[in-house]
Amino acid sequence: MTNPGPFPDLTPTTRNGDPRCGIQTHPGAPTCGAPATWHIAWHLTPGAADFSLVCNPHMRWVRERLVYVDRHPAEIACDMPGTGWLLAEPSRCVIAAADDHTDPRNR
Ligand SMILES: [Zn+2]
Numbered sequence: 001m002t003n004p005g006p007f008p009d010l011t012p013t014t015r016n017g018d019p020r021c022g023i024q025t026h027p028g029a030p031t032c033g034a035p036a037t038w039h040i041a042w043h044l045t046p047g048a049a050d051f052s053l054v055c056n057p058h059m060r061w062v063r064e065r066l067v068y069v070d071r072h073p074a075e076i077a078c079d080m081p082g083t084g085w086l087l088a089e090p091s092r093c094v095i096a097a098a099d100d101h102t103d104p105r106n107r
């Protein structure tokens with residue numbers, strides 16, 4: 001089920017190494033779909049982390065309205081199945097082990 005909260009209603013998209021902005025500015029609006037430039041972590045609770053890929057204009061939109069815990073520039077690895085958020089300086093996405101279930105869409 002979707003998680004009620006102060007976050008945009010995000011529609012999961014197929015991951016194929018082509019990061020696209022998934023922001024909907026209000027419920028029912030079409031997702032943006034522009035090439036994503038940022039990868040945002042809303043929170044990093046193990047097993048229940050939430051992420052979004054966003055374009056530059058929507059990064060500004062997010063910064064004005066929402067709170068996130070981490071971000072890094074979007075790259076191909078951010079949109080690959082089975083990647084995990086590596087906490088580092090800066091953070092980045094890495095291909096996680098096959099038994100890592102941090103991404104529920106990977107099951
Ligand atoms: Zn966008």
Ligand SMILES: [Zn+2]
Pocket residue numbers: 039072073074075077078092093
């Ligand atoms: Zn990433």
